[in-house]
Amino acid sequence: MMRVRLSAPPWYERPAVVLAMQTATVGVVLAAWQAVSGTLVPAFFVSKPTLVFPRVWNWIATGFLWPHLIYTMESTILGFLLGAGTGVAAGLALGLYQNVSRVLSPYILALYSIPKIALAPLFVLWFGLDLTPKVLVAAFIVFFLVCLNVYAGVSALDEDLLVGVRLMGASRWDEVRYLALPTAAVQIFVGLKTSFPYALQGAVIGEIIASTRGLGYLTMWAKGSFNMTNMFAALSVLMIVAVVITVGLERLERVLLGWRRAER
Amino acid sequence: MTIAVGTGEGAPGARIADDGVPRRLSGVRLFLWRAAVAAAVLVPWQWMSGRVLDARFVSSPTAVAARLAEWLSTGFIWPHLWATTSEALIGYGVGVSLGLIAGFVLGIFRVLSRAVSPLLTGLYAIPKVTLAPLFVLYFGIYAPSKIALAAVVVFFLMFYSTFNGVRDVDSELIESVQILGARTLGVLSLVIIPATADWIITGMTIALPYAFIGAVAGEIIVSAKGLGYIIATSANTLDAAGVFAALTVLMILTAACNEVIIRLRSRARQWRAVSRHVESM
Numbered sequence A: 001m002m003r004v005r006l007s008a009p010p011w012y013e014r015p016a017v018v019l020a021m022q023t024a025t026v027g028v029v030l031a032a033w034q035a036v037s038g039t040l041v042p043a044f045f046v047s048k049p050t051l052v053f054p055r056v057w058n059w060i061a062t063g064f065l066w067p068h069l070i071y072t073m074e075s076t077i078l079g080f081l082l083g084a085g086t087g088v089a090a091g092l093a094l095g096l097y098q099n100v101s102r103v104l105s106p107y108i109l110a111l112y113s114i115p116k117i118a119l120a121p122l123f124v125l126w127f128g129l130d131l132t133p134k135v136l137v138a139a140f141i142v143f144f145l146v147c148l149n150v151y152a153g154v155s156a157l158d159e160d161l162l163v164g165v166r167l168m169g170a171s172r173w174d175e176v177r178y179l180a181l182p183t184a185a186v187q188i189f190v191g192l193k194t195s196f197p198y199a200l201q202g203a204v205i206g207e208i209i210a211s212t213r214g215l216g217y218l219t220m221w222a223k224g225s226f227n228m229t230n231m232f233a234a235l236s237v238l239m240i241v242a243v244v245i246t247v248g249l250e251r252l253e254r255v256l257l258g259w260r261r262a263e264r
Numbered sequence B: 001m002t003i004a005v006g007t008g009e010g011a012p013g014a015r016i017a018d019d020g021v022p023r024r025l026s027g028v029r030l031f032l033w034r035a036a037v038a039a040a041v042l043v044p045w046q047w048m049s050g051r052v053l054d055a056r057f058v059s060s061p062t063a064v065a066a067r068l069a070e071w072l073s074t075g076f077i078w079p080h081l082w083a084t085t086s087e088a089l090i091g092y093g094v095g096v097s098l099g100l101i102a103g104f105v106l107g108i109f110r111v112l113s114r115a116v117s118p119l120l121t122g123l124y125a126i127p128k129v130t131l132a133p134l135f136v137l138y139f140g141i142y143a144p145s146k147i148a149l150a151a152v153v154v155f156f157l158m159f160y161s162t163f164n165g166v167r168d169v170d171s172e173l174i175e176s177v178q179i180l181g182a183r184t185l186g187v188l189s190l191v192i193i194p195a196t197a198d199w200i201i202t203g204m205t206i207a208l209p210y211a212f213i214g215a216v217a218g219e220i221i222v223s224a225k226g227l228g229y230i231i232a233t234s235a236n237t238l239d240a241a242g243v244f245a246a247l248t249v250l251m252i253l254t255a256a257c258n259e260v261i262i263r264l265r266s267r268a269r270q271w272r273a274v275s276r277h278v279e280s281m
Helices: A015-036 A049-062 A065-096 A098-113 A116-127 A132-155 A159-167 A172-209 A215-224 A228-263 B027-048 B061-074 B077-108 B110-125 B128-139 B143-168 B171-179 B184-221 B227-236 B240-280
Strands: none
Touching: A015 A049, A015 B110, A049 A065, A049 A228, A065 A098, A065 A132, A065 A172, A065 A215, A065 A228, A098 A132, A098 B027, A098 B240, A116 A132, A116 A172, A116 B184, A116 B227, A116 B240, A132 A172, A159 A172, A172 A215, A172 A228, A172 B128, A172 B184, A215 A228, A215 B128, A228 B110, A228 B128, B027 B061, B061 B240, B077 B110, B077 B143, B077 B184, B077 B227, B077 B240, B110 B143, B128 B143, B128 B184, B143 B184, B171 B184, B184 B227, B184 B240, B227 B240
16 A cells, blocks of 8 residues: 655654664664673673674684684575475475375474474484584475475466366476466565575574584584673674575565565 | 465365366375375385384384383373473463564554664574574573573564554554544554454464474573473484484474464454454445
8 A cells, every 4th residue: 555645754754863763772772781791790691892893803804704604604505495496396296286285284284383493403313413414404494484385376376277278288397387387486486585594594503403613603612611702793693694684685575576566 | 474374175286187177185085195105104114224224313113103102101201291382382471472562662653663673673684593502591501591582582473463563553543543532542442452463363373383493492402301302312312213202292292283373363364354344344
């Protein structure tokens, strides 16, 4: 619904004011953190901004951060690709062959309900401390999200169209390419977009459980040595990565699916 | 993240017979196919365990079933099941309450929400479960850290649902009620709360599984009790039967939860349909 402004926006919604308020809020939070640390709360427990930010900078400058960051991103991207690829294929298959999906649906629902994180120790048992368990946890999470979204997208397909196309002699591949994919395209993209942050989550969780490298490992390393500065530094890096990913995906969605907004 | 999970009722793609008419599997035949799928997984697993695959790593259906029976008869499983469930539910309660309050406050006072939004984006983007080591440092290795983790996960989901719900309220409705003389409390009770009820219920139903995810994740990382604890220690001691048995219990627990949620959501949808109908009259 388009809101038409008949008058100037209220003072608190003008862009300059908003930006000032946001900066001020962040500033207040950081200042409060700095003030509380050492006075109300032992600095040992919460560290300070003046320690954490230089620590992050130090990690970047000495190159300490990069192997860990790259390790995490490797697991994330590989897990995402594996999960998304299999998820799209499975979603298409289930959507096009409803009888198959009816047979399998209780099993799929049961597997979907289980927290995929609970599978992480099993994967570590099977595959060791390597990249593989992290990729698998991420892939599992992504698989279910993508598969369900693709399935929903394909299920919306008009049955008459499908019957007609089949009667005209379409092969399975024709069905997919000319009917299923175009119908489900938007939903497929939504599934991919929402699942990518979960790939990051899966990779980091895998690292927390068993790893010698990566951002999740850094948080565990900080926890083990009770070093809150390192802990907050690692979490800050994680937050920056996550925000970059989220904002990037939103931009991508606006570019690819911008036409959808205009329709409303 | 709303995902429509369909079971294929009235959907396209049913098996097409030669005359082009779709034939849909149901009833006994459906049950037999499902049983066949289960057998296709369990039988090879049982056969391969000990022969092709090392039983310590994959266990076997019979061993897992025996372990489950043992757990039930000795009562071993109940304290752990209770630990996980109580951590998840308490975290859920805390997260929902805080999320509701924050969602309403920030939804109503737009100034606040604008000012705080970059902080929220940053906090929301970070995978909450990765805060687990931090919570363990702060809250210890027992239940409180798992409750805190579950609460944080649930909080964000609830907050966004409530916040969007409040923002979605048609300002015309608010204005009409204000013209009729309602003050803040009246506006709240007559317009805002009923209008957001739908969003709130949806948020609550989405958040419940995540409470379990938070609790189990916390238990796997460090714990002394609970299903996640059993999974982690069994894996560490090469006890695959224990891992699979615990996973089965977890699966039953979370699947039951999801069933409850699906029922609640269809109820909520009916309620919403009725209220929309009333609105349009």
